[in-house]
Amino acid sequence: MQRVRVLEPEEMLFREGTPFQAPFIVTSGCLELILTMPDGRERVVAFRVPGEMVGLESWNRDVHRYSARAITQSTLCRLRWNKASSRRNAALMSSLLAKMSADAERNGIPWPGLPAIERVRAFIEDFRNRTDQPLPMTRAQIGSHLGMAEETVVRAMKTLRLRGTGRAMPD
Amino acid sequence: MQRVRVLEPEEMLFREGTPFQAPFIVTSGCLELILTMPDGRERVVAFRVPGEMVGLESWNRDVHRYSARAITQSTLCRLRWNKASSRRNAALMSSLLAKMSADAERNGIPWPGLPAIERVRAFIEDFRNRTDQPLPMTRAQIGSHLGMAEETVVRAMKTLRLRGTGRAMPD
DNA sequence: CGACTTTTTGAAGTCCGTCAACCAGTGTGG
DNA sequence: CCACACTGGTTGACGGACTTCAAAAAGTCG
Numbered sequence: 001m002q003r004v005r006v007l008e009p010e011e012m013l014f015r016e017g018t019p020f021q022a023p024f025i026v027t028s029g030c031l032e033l034i035l036t037m038p039d040g041r042e043r044v045v046a047f048r049v050p051g052e053m054v055g056l057e058s059w060n061r062d063v064h065r066y067s068a069r070a071i072t073q074s075t076l077c078r079l080r081w082n083k084a085s086s087r088r089n090a091a092l093m094s095s096l097l098a099k100m101s102a103d104a105e106r107n108g109i110p111w112p113g114l115p116a117i118e119r120v121r122a123f124i125e126d127f128r129n130r131t132d133q134p135l136p137m138t139r140a141q142i143g144s145h146l147g148m149a150e151e152t153v154v155r156a157m158k159t160l161r162l163r164g165t166g167r168a169m170p171d
Numbered sequence: 172m173q174r175v176r177v178l179e180p181e182e183m184l185f186r187e188g189t190p191f192q193a194p195f196i197v198t199s200g201c202l203e204l205i206l207t208m209p210d211g212r213e214r215v216v217a218f219r220v221p222g223e224m225v226g227l228e229s230w231n232r233d234v235h236r237y238s239a240r241a242i243t244q245s246t247l248c249r250l251r252w253n254k255a256s257s258r259r260n261a262a263l264m265s266s267l268l269a270k271m272s273a274d275a276e277r278n279g280i281p282w283p284g285l286p287a288i289e290r291v292r293a294f295i296e297d298f299r300n301r302t303d304q305p306l307p308m309t310r311a312q313i314g315s316h317l318g319m320a321e322e323t324v325v326r327a328m329k330t331l332r333l334r335g336t337g338r339a340m341p342d
Numbered sequence: 343c344g345a346c347t348t349t350t351t352g353a354a355g356t357c358c359g360t361c362a363a364c365c366a367g368t369g370t371g372g
Numbered sequence: 373c374c375a376c377a378c379t380g381g382t383t384g385a386c387g388g389a390c391t392t393c394a395a396a397a398a399g400t401c402g
Contacts, residue, residue, distance in 0.1 A: 043282060060269045065276070093264030094254075098231045100268065104275050105236070111214060112283030113318025116358070138380060147284025149359050154382060284359095287390070309348065320391050325350060343402105350397070357390080365382075372375090 003078050007031075007070035013054060016067045022079050023055035029074025030136045032145075033057070033066040044145040046107070047071070049131035053099055072136045112147065119146050120156040174249050178202075178241035184225060187238045193250050194226035200245025201307045203316075204228070204237040215316040217278070218242070220302035224270055230254075243307045283318065290317050291327040 005024070007013060013024065016036055026048050033045040033054070045066050048054050054076065058064045081092060106126060111119075123146060127135060135142075139157075140150040176195070178184060184195065187207060197219050204216040204225070216237050219225050225247065229236045231254070252263060277297060285293075294317060298306060306313075310328075314321040 037282075057272065057275075060265075060272055090261035090264050093261050093268060094231075097264060097268055097271065100271055100275070101228065101231055104228070104271070104278075107275075107278075111208075111318055139382095140380080147282055150380090151360085151382080152358060155358090158382080310350095311348080321348090322350080322392085323390060326390095329350080345402085346400080348397105348399075350395100352395085353393090355390105355392080357388105359386105359388085361384105361386085363382100363384085366380090368377105368379080370375100370377080372373105 005076045005078065007074045007076070009070055009072055011070050013068040013070065013076065014064050016065065017063050020055065020058040020061055020064050022082055023053050023059065024076040024078050026050050026052050026054060027075045027077055030071045030131075030133065031068050031074055031076075032071055032137065032141060033068055035066050042144065043147075044137075044141050046103070047127070047137060047145070049127075049133065052130070056096065056099060056103075059096065059100075071141070072133075116146075116148050116152050117156040117159060119148070120153055121160055124157075124160075176247045176249065178245045178247070180241055180243055182241050184239040184241065184247065185235050187236065188234050191226065191229040191232055191235050193253055194224050194230070195247040195249050197221050197223050197225060198246045198248055201242045201302075201304065202239050202245055202247075203242055203308065203312060204239055206237050213315065214318075215308075215312050217274075218298070218308060218316070220298075220304070223301070227267065227270060227274075230267065230271075242312070243304075287317075287319050287323050288327040288330060290319070291324055292331055295328075295331075 005013065007029070013031065016034070028050055031048045031054055033048065035043050035045045037043055045057075048068075054068050055064065057066060114122075120142070123142065124135070137145075138150075139153045143150040143153045146153070176184065178200070184202065187205070199221055202219045202225055204219065206214050206216045208214055219239075225239050226235065252260075291313070294313065295306070308316075309321075310324045311321040314324045317324070
């Protein structure tokens with residue numbers, strides 16, 4: 001198993017349900033984490049940009065909870081950590097805990113029940129804080145992630161653009 | 172600082188922004204975690220029942236991210252863990268990681284975008300799986316947690332009750 | 343019994359999802 | 373080069389789900 005992976009757009013890193021081995025860290029590009037719902041439809045759980053982990057969500061499971069797919073061409077580095085080795089490395093565990101709770105914190109921001117436009121605004125702001133690449137995902141993917149229709153994302157971004165106080169909007 | 176705390180209904184365990192010291196474990200009753208939004212309104216982030224942790228969300232922070240308040244009379248046990256001691260205890264960290272990801276997994280279920288009735292059903296089912304006490308929180312609190320109006324919760328529960336295939340509904 | 347909170351119901355308006363169409367950009371084959 | 377297909381973005385129209393507002397009913401506690 002090579003340490004470094006290069007993925008072309010659309011290419012899968014791993015699929016939901018396959019055995020979990022080790023997490024990856026993104027060094028370039030952007031990936032999406034995808035969950036298949038009971039009814040067969042897919043939801044985008046999260047996006048990952050350089051400096052962030054992929055696969056950590058399944059750390060204490062046998063199999064991956066999500067699928068991971070590249071949106072743009074991406075490079076990743078497979079970490080050597082596994083459950084056995086890390087059980088003796090408290091510093092590592094501490095770092096994992098920090099990463100995971102940061103992730104949980106982020107997902108807590110765009111609350112359901114807030115107006116769509118607020119959720120879109122929060123999403124864009126968050127993404128900008130994490131990376132300076134222009135939004136690489138489609139409106140449909142944003143919609144899937146935020147739990148709203150693609151058209152609603154488009155309309156929200158339009159009014160945000162019109163409201164814009166001079167700062168340029170993404171893409 | 173006593174190890175065991177008994178809280179009356181409405182009583183606060185700690186407030187958002189106060190220094191984090193150690194997590195608690197609930198041994199009886201039920202608590203709510205509350206986040207104050209930028210606009211001043213409050214949202215119920217989560218409920219905690221016996222066997223679950225309170226405060227763990229702020230593990231790697233200086234101050235509490237949420238407030239915690241008792242809904243019914245509750246007893247809690249303060250854990251002796253702190254960041255310094257645990258950095259040398261990988262087994263503990265591993266367990267914390269597991270707790271935290273289980274929590275993240277639960278919060279991932281009632282996706283925004285699903286119809287209100289489905290979210291209410293999922294919430295009730297989840298709560299039943301965690302404890303056998305009848306729903307101790309008000310409809311308004313459920314609504315705040317799920318991001319919908321109190322009235323919507325009431326109506327959803329009514330239709331669920333009518334649909335009921337014989338099994339009794341909560342409360 | 344009142345004062346209070348919580349639950350429930352009704353009515354009206356709004357936000358958003360769905361459907362449908364069109365546009366712009368890109369790639370492909372003749 | 374152009375017709376064509378295809379993907380992603382955008383816009384409009386419409387209906388339904390949900391929020392909001394208002395008020396009554398039901399439970400709680402002094």
